[in-house]
Amino acid sequence: MPVNIRDIAKAAGVSVATVSKALNGYTTVNAATREKIMRLVEEMQYHPNAAARSLVGQRSMTLGVFLTTGLSHPFFGSVLGGIDEALKARGYDLIYLAQATIRQEYSLVRHCRSRNVEGVLVFGLQEADMDFSELIDSGLPAVFIDMEMSGEHIGMISSDNEEAIRKAVRHLAELNHRRIAFISGIPGSYSGNLRYEGFRQGMEENGLSYPPEYIAISDFTREGGYESMKRLLALPEPPTAVVCCSDVSAVGAMTAAAEQGLTVPDDLSVVGFDDVEAARSVRPALTTVRQDMEAIGFRAVALLDDLIRGVEVPSKRIILPTEWVSRDSCAPAKDAAGRS
């Protein structure tokens, strides 16, 4: 029994067409009439039926999202916050395309069509997780967060992972560290791969070499960081600095260091990635690379909106800059005599 457009029309003593025009910002509506209609809309708590609007061939104002249920990394919540802002700003709603759909029991694109989804956000998934070819080929606009994808109506967004880690390595090199190790992200993940590449390049640029054992394969988690650090510290010649693929794993690494009786940053410099809340609160406060997670979410939606409306965009590939955040977990390397 929600009030419909006819109720408003009746109350205002005009036709439904006029109400519709007033509602949709047509300028051919008499100011007084519009005023009256708008007042009634407020008073009677009218809200247009989205299904009817979408049926009549108009926009559905619905976006779909595919995401992992493994959202426990703080990264996801922050990105979602940005998505949320943009959704509101651009008037979209978000429909969660059940994880189950991803299992390909039936076509996800058909599901989108059936729901009149105008565009799709892909988030927290890796290429290996599912077959995206149907989505790409369907012509349905889509934006991939932290995944490399391209196509006619396809966009992608991520931070400049490679540059970020190169920057981190350079900072460490400037602190005279020569034995620098790397705690990786999930192997095969887009951002994990690029961060590794950044490490490789950074080391090379600074004339530094490293044994293969200095690359600790991990997974972005605290537990992973902890285990990796333990392995690194068990090496005959352990590193004096470590670059981690997430703040969370950096915290794990710091725990492992503490357990071995090492002091951060005096005995070991640690750098993280993300700049989540924990980076600020941990002791010593974590030096890290800040990526603007809210911006990733916000701009993903903005790009998708542009793609949907066919707006000319400068690039369908957005790489956001990162920011070096210097806190207390890095210090100059001690020389052989143990002096800083």
Add this chain to the structure above:
Amino acid sequence: MPVNIRDIAKAAGVSVATVSKALNGYTTVNAATREKIMRLVEEMQYHPNAAARSLVGQRSMTLGVFLTTGLSHPFFGSVLGGIDEALKARGYDLIYLAQATIRQEYSLVRHCRSRNVEGVLVFGLQEADMDFSELIDSGLPAVFIDMEMSGEHIGMISSDNEEAIRKAVRHLAELNHRRIAFISGIPGSYSGNLRYEGFRQGMEENGLSYPPEYIAISDFTREGGYESMKRLLALPEPPTAVVCCSDVSAVGAMTAAAEQGLTVPDDLSVVGFDDVEAARSVRPALTTVRQDMEAIGFRAVALLDDLIRGVEVPSKRIILPTEWVSRDSCAPAKDAAGRS
């Protein structure tokens, strides 16, 4: 240009009504006709337009969800996994009711109505976060996860938080611990309150008393657990056992204990809550109370579905049992002489 019901009707040489009936499982359709229609539906990739269906007064098969963007606790991902399963099982889609909506800039109930949302899930929020009265009064079915709410079409679900903690205290008491402390959840949160109540009662039941400083106000996070434990260990008479409101905070507490040179479980017994992945992987493995997070999500959707369809339910208030998981973080209290 997706194919519509008329295309199918034409191809099958029948009327749209027959197609509709075949699709909706009416038994009055000739088996051969139905067969043919279904084949065509597959072949032509037909999928009914959800907007049209919902417009014609039928079900929209859409649920809404309000949640925090602060989903970094592993609890949320697991619950979402259960929700996801149930959504698929019962054929619903989930629309994410933007966080921004919660800021009450305009009526969330109107938003639901406009989107033909049939029911609402509330998740990861506390009573203080927003005014739920409009929702309660609206007659829109809703299920609250971990929040106490009631009303005509209102359900709620949570674990038996109180009993779970009482059980934990009893176990510790049976290990001869007498100095038992409590690291709380977020004060004012539904589950936090009940867990505290469970602690209070458990201590009383076991004839144990505790100074007020043994209640460490915390927030479910690792950092919170760490800080709380540091405070507890700084006490003139520190506890020999601690009950934590989450596994994550228990891990933080264990870290703090290790830093003070204490060994878990020999010097300090620790119990967690949730049984997340980390509880298994941390060393020593965490003794904890397992709550079935997937079941919470799954049954929340099932209950909401029942409420929507007006099905008779045994109770609109579902309290799930928890399970004591004994691992390696608890040991008998040492007596005054230091023997176990």
Add this chain to the structure above:
DNA sequence: GTGAAAGCGCTAACAC
């Protein structure tokens, strides 16, 4: 500046 009417894709009476 406003209204009448068609039609978006579908379901459900009702007729046959």
Add this chain to the structure above:
DNA sequence: GTGTTAGCGCTTTCAC
């Protein structure tokens, strides 16, 4: 067992 038709709430020509 199948077809005809009205109508869900809305936007949009096209008249006036």
